[in-house]
Amino acid sequence: MKIINVDEDNFNEEVINSKQKVLIDFNATWCGPCKMIGPVLEKIAEQNDNIKIVSIDVDNNQDLAKEYNVFSIPCLVVVKDGKEIKRNVGLISKNEIEELIGE
Amino acid sequence: MYDIIIIGAGPAGMTAALYAKRANKKVLVLEALNYGGQIINTVDIENYPTQEHISGYDFATKLYNQITELGVEIIEEKVISIENLKDYKKVNTKNNIYKAKAIIIATGTDNRKLNIENEDKFIGKGISYCATCDGSFYKNKNVCVVGGGNTALEEAIYLSNICNTVYLIHRRDKFRADQILIDKLNSISNIKLVLNATINKLNGNEKLDSIDILSNNKIDTISTDALFIAIGKIPMNDIFKDIIEIDEYGYIVSDKLCHTNIPGIFVAGDIREKSLRQLVTATSDGALAATEAVKYINQ
Numbered sequence: 001m002k003i004i005n006v007d008e009d010n011f012n013e014e015v016i017n018s019k020q021k022v023l024i025d026f027n028a029t030w031c032g033p034c035k036m037i038g039p040v041l042e043k044i045a046e047q048n049d050n051i052k053i054v055s056i057d058v059d060n061n062q063d064l065a066k067e068y069n070v071f072s073i074p075c076l077v078v079v080k081d082g083k084e085i086k087r088n089v090g091l092i093s094k095n096e097i098e099e100l101i102g103e
Numbered sequence: 104m105y106d107i108i109i110i111g112a113g114p115a116g117m118t119a120a121l122y123a124k125r126a127n128k129k130v131l132v133l134e135a136l137n138y139g140g141q142i143i144n145t146v147d148i149e150n151y152p153t154q155e156h157i158s159g160y161d162f163a164t165k166l167y168n169q170i171t172e173l174g175v176e177i178i179e180e181k182v183i184s185i186e187n188l189k190d191y192k193k194v195n196t197k198n199n200i201y202k203a204k205a206i207i208i209a210t211g212t213d214n215r216k217l218n219i220e221n222e223d224k225f226i227g228k229g230i231s232y233c234a235t236c237d238g239s240f241y242k243n244k245n246v247c248v249v250g251g252g253n254t255a256l257e258e259a260i261y262l263s264n265i266c267n268t269v270y271l272i273h274r275r276d277k278f279r280a281d282q283i284l285i286d287k288l289n290s291i292s293n294i295k296l297v298l299n300a301t302i303n304k305l306n307g308n309e310k311l312d313s314i315d316i317l318s319n320n321k322i323d324t325i326s327t328d329a330l331f332i333a334i335g336k337i338p339m340n341d342i343f344k345d346i347i348e349i350d351e352y353g354y355i356v357s358d359k360l361c362h363t364n365i366p367g368i369f370v371a372g373d374i375r376e377k378s379l380r381q382l383v384t385a386t387s388d389g390a391l392a393a394t395e396a397v398k399y400i401n402q
Contacts, residue, residue: 031236032143032160040137059239069310071240071329072227089227091143093136093179 003045006054007061016082020052023101026065026075028058033091034074040094044101051101076100105131107396108194108203110182113140114382115372116209117166118389119396120175123207126397131201132170133194135181139163140211141373142382146235151382162382184342187365205396208343208355208363209372209389212336212380217249221305225330229311234258234331241329243267247314249302250333251275256284258333263291270325272297272316297325305330338374350376361392369396 003025006014015022025041027034038055045053058065058073068077068084078086078100088100107123109116112134123130142148145159154162171177180196185206194201214232216222222230231237234248238261246266248259251273259271271288276298278285288294300318305311313326338353348356348364354376361369371388373380 028239030146032139032145032158032163033236035160036137036139036143065240069228071229071310072231072237075227091136095179 001045001049001052003042004052004054006056008064011056011061011064014052014054015079018052018079018082021050021101022079023051023053023097024068024077024079025053025055026058026068026070026073026077027055028073031073036091037074037076037097040097044094044097048101078102104191105129105201105203106400107131107205107207107393108133108192108201109207109209110185110194111140111209111211111372111374112138112167112177113209113211113372113385114142114163114166115211115385115389115392116140116207117163117170118386119207119209119371119393120170120177120389121166121173122390122393123397124170124173124175126393128397128400130175131203132175132177133180133182133196133201134177135179137179138167138177144233144236148382182342185346185368187346187368192367204400205367205369207361207369207371207389207392207396208347208374209370209392210339210342211373212338214332215335215337217302217332217334219302219305221307222332225305225307225311228309229307229327229329230305231329231331232333234261234333237329237331238262238265241266244328245270245326246329246331247272247297247325247327248331248333249273250335251278251280252333252335253280253284254335255333256280256288258331259294260284260287260291262331263294267293269294270297270327271295272300272302274301275299302330336373340374352376360395361388362395367396367399369393 072089076088106128109132112132142159148157184195186193192206245268247270249272259269262269300316303317304315306313316323340353355370357370369392371392372385
């Protein structure tokens with residue numbers, strides 16, 4: 001699956017109402033560590049069909065960042081049935097991301 | 104068996120790989136996290152010769168592409184120990200054992216923590232170690248910076264442009280920073296100095312909302328949305344310190360050619376005991392360490 005760009009317009013549809021587990025990648029264009037995580041997430045998205053990965057630009061979606069209490073990026077949030085179940089703040093390795101996603 | 108194993112894929116380690124590979128050696132770089140090291144947090148590098156402006160990410164990615172195109176192998180695995188055997192060296196990761204004739208240590212440094220309760224809990228929820236990374240989340244808010252060196256002052260000055268009030272907390276009454284920064288700091292009206300003070304407690308439920316400051320035997324509470332911690336770096340020496348000589352601050356001791364106390368083990372970059380930790384000195388170390396490692400192998 002490809003990474004889906006999400007903003008305030010399609011957030012409910014792609015994240016809250018998603019039947020699949022969702023990994024939200026909160027990022028920004030000026031954030032170096034976010035750029036490091038980007039290609040890793042693309043690889044994970046390609047290799048896994050059991051999770052949907054979405055990307056949210058915090059500068060363009062400040063309300064979503066606020067709603068999720070994101071004050072530092074990169075921030076990865078795992079959402080299941082519309083609810084946050086896990087998160088990680090800061091740069092992590094591919095293995096650690098896969099652990100975060102879980103089964 | 105590799106000729107040279109480099110531990111750490113920051114600017115020092117990757118430059119060492121560049122030089123070692125160009126000398127026709129079989130090179131492996133082991134990196135615990137992702138290539139680039141701390142430089143990827145720098146939004147704009149302005150002091151690297153020939154690069155008027157380049158982001159840390161772009162710098163690291165260019166160097167990464169440069170060495171992988173040459174055929175350098177980079178594996179994402181955390182090293183847990185190294186061993187110096189009679190005929191070769193062993194590098195152990197969680198799942199694998201690698202052998203090499205020489206090792207270059209380039210693991211760098213990490214942010215020094217305050218080591219007080221709730222610090223980890225509030226990371227990303229008020230606690231930050233990088234103002235340029237996270238400052239924009241605190242537009243028009245009150246924030247604190249703790250520290251008294253160049254980084255702390257730079258962070259306070261940077262945040263003063265974004266935030267309402269910036270409290271700069273320092274445990275002494277004088278800063279150990281460049282005079283140009285101290286002058287700048289003193290000219291900014293929305294930076295308030297809190298001197299001879301230490302942070303006693305971090306308060307909040309879901310996120311940080313205030314901190315307790317201990318000063319003159321009395322405790323004051325500052326309500327704040329963020330605390331930027333800039334109290335220095337710590338060398339990432341855990342896996343080496345039993346066999347490699349380190350100085351009183353934990354940095355690896357070497358001679359002017361990057362040799363450690365063990366023949367065939369070299370050091371490069373921020374983890375090396377030295378007076379200036381900059382991108383240009385990291386790459387310089389990398390070149391030197393690789394050249395010396397090649398000499399050692401060819402002996």
